[in-house]
Amino acid sequence: MLNGLDIEGNSPLHRMPVRGKLIVLFTAAIGLFFLSDLRLLVPALGLAAALFLSTGIGIAEAFRRTRFVLFTVLLVAAANYVFVSPHEAVVVFCRLSILVLLAATITAATGISAFMDEIARLAAPLERLGLVRAADVSLAVGLVIRFVPEILARYHDIADAHRARGLPLRPLTALVPLIILTLKDADTIAMAIDARGFRRH
Amino acid sequence: MDIVFSAATVRYGGRIALHPLDLSLTERRIGVVGLNGSGKTTMARLINGLVKPTEGTVTVGGLDTVKDEAAARGRTGFIFQNPQHQMILPILAEDIAFGLKNRGLAKAEIAERTDAVLARFGIAHLARRRVHEFSGGETQLGAIASVLVTGPDLLILDEPTNQLDLKNRTLIERTIADLPEQVLVITHDLALLESFDRVLVFSEGRLAADAPPDEAIRTYRKIAAC
Amino acid sequence: MDIVFSAATVRYGGRIALHPLDLSLTERRIGVVGLNGSGKTTMARLINGLVKPTEGTVTVGGLDTVKDEAAARGRTGFIFQNPQHQMILPILAEDIAFGLKNRGLAKAEIAERTDAVLARFGIAHLARRRVHEFSGGETQLGAIASVLVTGPDLLILDEPTNQLDLKNRTLIERTIADLPEQVLVITHDLALLESFDRVLVFSEGRLAADAPPDEAIRTYRKIAAC
């Protein structure tokens, strides 16, 4: 999900300012909370899916990006089915799926640099108070998005290293090298940021 | 040990990385060269089952790398293109011992074998050091030790002299020459291959040449000049 | 641009990595060779202030790398030993643009300069691609573009042909030869240095030779043979 990867394109969603997109998402997140009428939720789910596809992402990629989260949404819904009621299960499923799709839509239609500009703008008032440096906050957000695939790639490296040596892959024996390898990468990246003058001192 | 590829093909997603490959390797010193992205690492990973053939089969000493995965893998050791990523525990001696512990050996034997392999590669002084602070040459030697300690019959090295100076390069070259084990080396360092028995040249996922070093290197130079 | 080391010394923890170095570099093509761990990367990092001298000073074009850190750094670009880790944002064009944004340029100028540098290195087709999917040669070129776009006077390359095949190696060699900027290259690939103006040989943290390529390489071979 958080591959930080926008789909190249020029759809209305791509051109919409980041702030507008975030406001829509917040509003939806809060609004959906109060909504439990399936006559509204089901069409809304259809609309969210349509919006997602309107970014030009393509069905296969859209499914690839959301299947994992949608699976966990299904689990949450199943729990509601068992413990609460079938109606509540469908409501929860629609509510969460809509949010997932909207969030994924924004991810697909917004470049990382656009995100970071917006965050810098939001952080500017805090900078005036001397609390944070706005540019640092947006850089940090960009770095998180960069690190997620990097951590997953390192995890694959470590899994391969275990397999190559015929060792069973246990979460704990994977966790420690995973942290150390990514720490090492992080140090190199820190140096690159300095070398390229990404931060004004 | 016989390494046999029968119409082995690899696709990543839809893209083909290795076209159907038929090949039988028995030589003691096998080299692999080719342009970046030509499928060398993919081919090597097929041998120890890290990559599974999309079609066809690969067998090592008669064992199928898919059906007899664990047994086949036990017979090959693999040194990664970036061996730093293959050290699992942070202290060298712990990392070497870790591979043995999982084979259910007794403590005393683990210690003995660890010491022996460290001595064999002249790196006993590195035993308690942090692997992530090692220099390039130290990392390579440490990785070779941690792999050979489990006693594989075949050792695969993916670009082992990459970041090395002339001295460490010579050290690795000699280490490889002296290994009693069968060895397959992928490299861009053509001088390393001079004494090899057989050299494979890959190009765009296909075997472009399979010959003694001189001839293979000539073919490679021609491909690279295009 | 003048690069001047005055008794510059580097210690990590207590250990000395670079003994007091006095040196003035003005040539357009400067090479650096030496054994693993001999202090090459440390010396290069002094030039752009990534490492601070424990004692002594380093100046670049008259600017002290400690006192005028930001200004001095603005005049040098650095390509890391592993350039994959120096791409900070995941899409090449965004990575290149980000370096400019922090210099406070206008949007239109950023876009224009980004396009120009991509065209200069013939990698316009990579602009929207994910940097971590690049091949070795593509990564090197992308890193060079992302650094040169900010207009440094001096470019430092730390082992730029490490993982490259013959073809990509030649590409980088030509790219370096054609750069109008002053260039300092650290490498184990001796052929790369043949046309250079001046080559420094490091050994155990000291300058062991400072000569034209032929002579420097001879000294280096002698050191490596010990």
Next chain:
Amino acid sequence: MTTRDLVLVALFAAIMVVLGLLPPITLGFIPVPITAQSLGPMLAGCILGARRGFLSMLLFLLLVAIGLPVLSGGRGGFAVLAGPTGGYVVGWAFGALVCGLIAERLVREGQNEIAQIAAFVAAAFIGGVVTVYLFGLVWLSYATGNAFLPAVAASAAFLPGDLIKVGIAALAGRAVLAGYPLLPQRA
């Protein structure tokens, strides 16, 4: 803040995102899931120390707030922070802070391994469990209008999992200290 600090803060926020890829386990009797993400603040505190650990969780909170689906199950947005689990999520930041403060004071690089692990266990438990539960339960009882006590009892369901996480964080903290030390140490 050095650039290295900034990058480490971002890295541990990213680790939270990755932990969030593991599906949560929903419980019927309390509207709070069991999630792997509560390991994150313990790791951040044990490995980075108080300041950087705290900032990494704040950064993660920011990501949640701007609506990125970074909480387990692909959730995010202000709605979650205002919801029944919001107290826990905010508590993660203070949990990392407390965990780091304790680890920085108790753990020494020269100590023997057992002493280091014990110190990390104490830090991870007081920071990652006691502190987080405190924030979580206070907000939960307020948000759901429950009496305080039933929520406390119900949260016993998290304890087995969270104790395992304390153990993992302590072992990881000590291994990273041995292999790549970062934790600031105070007398």
